[in-house]
Structures are given as C-alpha cells and as structure tokens.
Amino acid sequence: MRIDVRNGNLDRALKVMRRKLADDGMFRELQEKQAYEKPSERRRRKLRSAIVRERKMNVERHAGL
Numbered sequence: 001m002r003i004d005v006r007n008g009n010l011d012r013a014l015k016v017m018r019r020k021l022a023d024d025g026m027f028r029e030l031q032e033k034q035a036y037e038k039p040s041e042r043r044r045r046k047l048r049s050a051i052v053r054e055r056k057m058n059v060e061r062h063a064g065l
Helices: 010-024 026-034 037-064
Strands: none
Touching: 026 037
C-alpha cells in the first residue's frame, strides 16, 4: 500500500491511510485477534452479520420498485 503525502500535509495522508485500512478490513481483523472469541460467540456474530446483510439486500431490492 502506498500513500502519497502532498504539500507536506501529513494529517490528510493519515486520514487517507486510515480509510484504506478500514476498507481493507485491517481494523476489524486486528480487533478480532486482540482477544479470544469463543466458537459460540463467533457463530452468533456471523449470524447477526448475515441477518444485517440480508436486510440490507431486501431494502435495496424493494427501493427499486
């Protein structure tokens, strides 16, 4: 990953870097590895995210009507 610093604007470059890392899923991955997650909690988290994805798809599908 390469981030260009333009005109010495380091704050803007850091903001761009954080956005790229968030889009890449790096922050989520770091958070998951910080502490042990029980298998039952992992299943529950994945089920909740699947439900959210399904609801989001339904909203987008019905919005086009």
